[in-house]
Amino acid sequence: MYLDSSKGRILLDEADKKILNAIQIDFPLVHRPFQQLGEMMGLNEEEVIKRIKRLQAEGAIRRIGPIINTKKTGGVSTLVALKAPADRVDEIAQIINGYEEVSHNYLRPAEFNIWFTLSVESEKRMQEILSEIAERTGCKVMNLPTKRLFKIGVKFNIK
Numbered sequence: 001m002y003l004d005s006s007k008g009r010i011l012l013d014e015a016d017k018k019i020l021n022a023i024q025i026d027f028p029l030v031h032r033p034f035q036q037l038g039e040m041m042g043l044n045e046e047e048v049i050k051r052i053k054r055l056q057a058e059g060a061i062r063r064i065g066p067i068i069n070t071k072k073t074g075g076v077s078t079l080v081a082l083k084a085p086a087d088r089v090d091e092i093a094q095i096i097n098g099y100e101e102v103s104h105n106y107l108r109p110a111e112f113n114i115w116f117t118l119s120v121e122s123e124k125r126m127q128e129i130l131s132e133i134a135e136r137t138g139c140k141v142m143n144l145p146t147k148r149l150f151k152i153g154v155k156f157n158i159k
Helices: 014-023 033-041 045-057 086-097 123-137
Strands: 002-005 008-011 076-083 102-107 114-120 140-144
Touching: 014 033, 014 045, 033 045, 076 123, 086 102, 086 114, 086 123, 114 123, 123 140
Parallel strands: none
Antiparallel strands: 002 008, 076 114, 076 140, 102 114
16 A cells, blocks of 8 residues: 655555554553554564654654643644745745744645644743744744634544
8 A cells, every 4th residue: 555645655564554543543651652552563662663763754654742732731822824935935944843832834825825833831932933933034924823723633544
């Protein structure tokens, strides 16, 4: 089976598919999660780690990490849209990615073409980062705070 990613098509065998299905929702919260995943799939820990690293390098896995409810931890988050000239998209994305408070960004075919999520400890810090990004890029930045949250769990069934 092949999986399409931003880096091209990725060949997946049955073990890759099992790993991708297992880590989406129920990632083990134990001292050695890759060992536990391996035990569930008949693989050793080193093989699971090797496969996950390959799947990350090939673009099938972007990141493995928790999704934290920023509001419940006392912080704030927002969606941001930025209007970048087409010839500077990569440069500007690197600037945005330089902030550890940015979880991800993506390119959209619109006037405001770079969109990203910003999660910070305070409204003050959010405004500082938005101002810095606008100043460093010379681009218009639009802050789009959440008015009403719709959280949809998505799990892709890799077959």
